Amino acid sequence: MTLHTDPLTDSTSAKSGDASGPRQTRRSLPIALLRAREAIMAKFRPMLARHDMSEQQWRVLRILGEYGELDASQLAERALVLGPSLTRMIKTLLKTKLIAKRSDKADGRRSLISITPKAIALIQEITPESAAIYNDIEKKFGIEQVEQLLDLLEAVTKTCD
Amino acid sequence: MTLHTDPLTDSTSAKSGDASGPRQTRRSLPIALLRAREAIMAKFRPMLARHDMSEQQWRVLRILGEYGELDASQLAERALVLGPSLTRMIKTLLKTKLIAKRSDKADGRRSLISITPKAIALIQEITPESAAIYNDIEKKFGIEQVEQLLDLLEAVTKTCD
DNA sequence: TCAATATCATTAACATGTTAAATATATTGC
DNA sequence: GCAATATATTTAACATGTTAATGATATTGA
Secondary structure, three states: OOOOOOOOOOOOOOOOOOOOOOOOOOHHHHHHHHHHHHHHHHHHHHHHOOOOOOOOHHHHHHHHOOOOOOOOHHHHHOOOOOOOHHHHHHHHHOOOOOOEEEEOOOOOOOEEEOOHHHHHHHHHHHHHHHHHHHHHHHHOOOOHHHHHHHHHHHHHHHHHH | OOOOOOOOOOOOOOOOOOOOOOHEEEEEEEHHHHHHHHHHHHHHHHHHHHOOOOOHHHHHHHHHHHHOOOEEHHHHHHHHHOOHHHHHHHHHHOOOOEEEEEEEOOOOEEEEEEEOOOHHHHHHHHHHHHHHHHHHHHHOOHOOOOOOOOHHHHHHHHHHO
């Protein structure tokens, strides 16, 4: 069986340890991270969809649940959402009354965002379902491996930040 | 120093190993994956921007460079792009003459996509810059740790797929 | 005090993510 | 051969990602 001829490397001269072409996507860190994330999120998305919740909205609500009232910049940074995206999300989350917004009296530029009791109830509804999915992954993949992966991810993040 | 009061857990009764609330975002696999990816991509984005290339476009071109001509479905799957996104990207990449498109004679439903010589030249231009950034990360983080992380990512992906 | 500068949030414009529906072509089963 | 079904791609509609520019408020320094 013959594999296709790579358009970027003449297969007749390419060694197996070839470093001339672009890194094989299979061993590319950004692509591997994206692939892993997609595989994992595929397990969570149907559950979130049943609660009419996007992953971004779920992140925002969880962060607010974890840290309490935050200004928009801190919320965006911790929820891994860009400012303009957050501005739009805030509008819809205000409409559905899952968050509240007020302006900082001491600094008129800042908006302070917090979750409503309705959002707290929603989080408490979603959390056990989310935990069940997470536990299933941990069970299949191994808790120690999950911990090891989390440690490496934290480390590589710190290295690049 | 007093930490804020978590809206979801009464801090006066919460144990340190509390498992009632949502998983702390710090130890959430999907969030940790996203955070790591963002930290890493921040190193690559400026370089790609200088070549007027988005990360998605860069993925698509690399996949085509690696595998040769592919139909849209296979390309989308391997480049980790959804079908509708790929449809739009194909339009712009055709305009900039970085890809070519033809329909499969044996199966009229399929579109076959390939890169042009112009794209091959672009890839060869970007590749050394990309490799330099990647090598810098490997140097700071450690090659063994990168390999270990890639192995774990591959494993967790397989577990969830 | 006030002009210059910096910071926070929003808007604008366009690309991509996401799901559902539509379109076109193939395949299957009768 | 043809109707029913399945598959590949596209379109539609809306959410989010991304960068640059704008508006509003704070801070700084002369």
